[in-house]
Amino acid sequence: YVNYLNVMQAYRLKLPFGIAQVGKAFRNEITTSNFIFRTREFEQMEMQFFVQPGSEDEWMEKWKAERWDFYLQLGLNKDSLRFRQHGPDELVFYAKEAWDIEYQFPFGWKGIEGIHNRTDFDLSRHAKYSGKDLSYFDEATRQRFIPYIIETSAGLTRTLLTVLVDAYGEEPERVVLHLHPRLAPIKAGVFPLVRRNGMPQRAKQIYEMLKPHFTVFYDESGSIGRRYRRMDEIGTPFGITVDSQTAQDDTVTLRDRDTMQQVRVKIDALKEELEKRIND
Structure with a gap:
């Protein structure tokens, strides 16, 4: 006043x-x-x-x-x-x-x-x-x-x-923080499925590509399931995984934290897809 x-x-x-x-x-x-x-x-x-x-x-x-x-x-x-x-x-x-x-x-x-x-x-x-x-x-x-x-x-x-x-939320196999994507401190985790066949190098390239636009996290430690669970627990809404198919068609799997469903997305379309999902 x-x-x-x-x-x-x-x-x-x-x-x-x-x-x-x-x-x-x-x-x-x-x-x-x-x-x-x-x-x-x-x-x-x-x-x-x-x-x-x-x-x-x-x-x-x-x-x-x-x-x-x-x-x-x-x-x-x-x-x-x-x-x-x-x-x-x-x-x-x-x-x-x-x-x-x-x-x-x-x-x-x-x-x-x-x-x-x-x-x-x-x-x-x-x-x-x-x-x-x-x-x-x-x-x-x-x-x-x-x-x-x-x-x-x-x-x-x-x-x-x-x-x-x-x-x-607590589920039978995981603890998850269902933060709205706009509020999540880390927007996406980037993972190689395994640490061989050039997957870590490709995953790091994707991490560097996304880093100027989003807060992203790179992780290659432990099984892919454990890495997903770690991201779920801190509220990271999306997981991006480089696998054997990536080398064939330049796609990665994009995993949704809440539904755990995965879709394949072209690497060149990742930024646009993340922006769409975050602002939805």
Whole structure:
């Protein structure tokens, strides 16, 4: 709120506009035993969106939809997400409306983000006690008013935990991290099927070809099954294997982490195929 006037004047902004930031937040928690959900220091992602009074309900619905879509784009299971509206007994006195986005963890539903209609309370209080004029003049309507604020406040640490919990899976023969390909730290593993017949050399050429475009990992240690499992466990979505057929037709096998299905892809088409799958 204290940056509202500087940002608006420096950038000559007109309503609606928002100010977003990511950083450390501190809270005077008496009880800190509820895992990461009650800590005195945490990483927070927050936005204050300033709107004209009378339009706040419309913007509230828009930001609820935007923030819901954000979590779906992270690859979270839609069935594990829900909106929960604050009831009269928990709605703070200055808020017109408040919603939480909650995720169903193994230990129950927990909030990962709050979306609030804070009315003009914050700017009005800052104006009153600072002596600064924080009103906005609308040139189109020739009206002056204190903007309403739609706030979105998400825990970065909670979001990271949510992504990891949602992605983690245990299967009879493997542990797998089903990260969305956009989030996976390593996009593909590159492997020679065996360490002979020129396969390692060809696999290294493919690794060097892809390295400028993606974070890829080369591995020739152990059986191919073990190498696949290692990549599955850290969330690598794709495995590229050079085998005996590669020398015949310049194709490799491209393995999908989640389905474990393999298709043959031309080496020259690998970059395009990976880009398509990552951004799908």
